[in-house]
Amino acid sequence: MQAVAWWSPRLWAAHLIALGCVGAAIALGLWQYDAWEAHRAAERVDLTNAEPEPLTDVLGPDEPFPTKHVGRPVTVEGTWLPEGTVLVSGRETDGEDGSWVVTPLAVDGPDEAAIPVVRGWLPGVDPESAPPPPTGTATLVGWLQPGEGTGAADEDPTDDVFPQVRIADLVQRVDVDLYGGYVVVDPAATEEAGGRNAGTADLGPATLDQLPPAGTFTAWRNIAYAIEWWLFAAFALFLWWRFVRDATAVRREPTAPDDEARAVGSSP
Known part of the structure; x- marks a missing residue:
């Protein structure tokens, strides 16, 4: 057949x-x-739009970073430590390369633990072009982020430009302990909440790099x-x-x- x-x-x-x-x-x-x-992305964004909570209610100075609070809005009050100001390179905004401007904010007083604050974005990587760091006390609203640890090498450890927001590197610039995370200032929320001296003048807004994880189910x-x-x-x-x-x-x-x-x- x-x-x-x-x-x-x-x-x-x-x-x-x-x-x-x-x-x-x-x-x-x-x-x-x-x-x-889409549902998971929406859940992650929802947390970044939640009502801000006091930083001290979410994270303590000696506590490991709580993963569930990645991207959570927090309110922070403290005293600026301008001597700890650095730039973090490799931050792109609208296709333009630039840097984050980071200044520590001592939460419970100038001699207490501080949290690094990303005040805003600056085109280029020249520390001389950055506006003067703020001084005195401040109240601001921002998103809580864990410290970065990509392993990127710092080509010049003697300058004020870092390749990432690594807490172990930033702590060498100040005489106080640092929290195990950092805060990205939200200028709109800070203004709405009546914040003051947030250090965002003459800087562009920094974009949020790390969103919170979606729930398992x-x-x-x-x-x-x-x-x-x-x-x-x-x-x-x-x-x-x-x-x-x-x-x-x-x-x-x-x-x-x-x-x-x-x-x-x-x-x-």
């Missing part, structure tokens, strides 16, 4: 049905996956549905392969009794 070719018109319907089922299942799975990502139904649709696509492919394999397999014709006897009689 002659085998049926895979491209035979007799199998076109099977090919089209399989293509439609697999394509639809993959598309629906991608749709659910996009919904999963956020939008879990969407990702479960996505996996379910992709499994259906795999099953449809398997059924198509089995059907086409069986349809194209060579089948032997049944042998007639006379033919069998003739074959036996002719044998030596």
